[in-house]
Amino acid sequence: MKEAPEQRPEMSIAEMQRRVDAWITQFAAGYWPPLSMLARLTEEVGELARELNHHYGHKPKKADEPSGDIALEVADILFVLTCLCNSLHIDMSDAFERVLDKYTHRDGTRWPRRGADAPE
Numbered sequence: 001m002k003e004a005p006e007q008r009p010e011m012s013i014a015e016m017q018r019r020v021d022a023w024i025t026q027f028a029a030g031y032w033p034p035l036s037m038l039a040r041l042t043e044e045v046g047e048l049a050r051e052l053n054h055h056y057g058h059k060p061k062k063a064d065e066p067s068g069d070i071a072l073e074v075a076d077i078l079f080v081l082t083c084l085c086n087s088l089h090i091d092m093s094d095a096f097e098r099v100l101d102k103y104t105h106r107d108g109t110r111w112p113r114r115g116a117d118a119p120e
Contacts, residue, residue: 013093020082031087041080048073 011019024031032040051068054061061067085092 013096014091016078017082017086017092020079021086024083024086031083034084034087037080037084037087041077041084044073044076044080048077 031037047068048070051070051073053059054068055070082092084090085095
């Protein structure tokens with residue numbers, strides 16, 4: 001019988017930034033330069049694309065390839081993106097609030113809504 005996954009408390013974006021910073025700054029090298037982190041982010045996005053293509057696309061894995069974990073690939077992207085933001089002193093919570101405001105104002109009436117507001 002398969003065990004239920006461990007329940008962990010939710011983590012805020014600010015806490016994620018603090019924990020990543022604590023991890024990175026314990027090493028003498030610290031954060032990589034921004035362009036190196038962009039290259040790393042691109043690699044991680046490619047790994048996510050590969051897993052999604054194996055699960056949902058037209059390219060199944062070879063029989064001898066191990067199964068990948070889409071959630072871990074997403075988390076790898078978040079980690080690298082957090083490193084990039086930390087190194088550039090970007091408050092990810094503030095930036096995300098601003099981008100939600102942008103989408104709300106720009107695209108709030110762009111598509112039909114579900115439910116009561118939806119046309120018959």
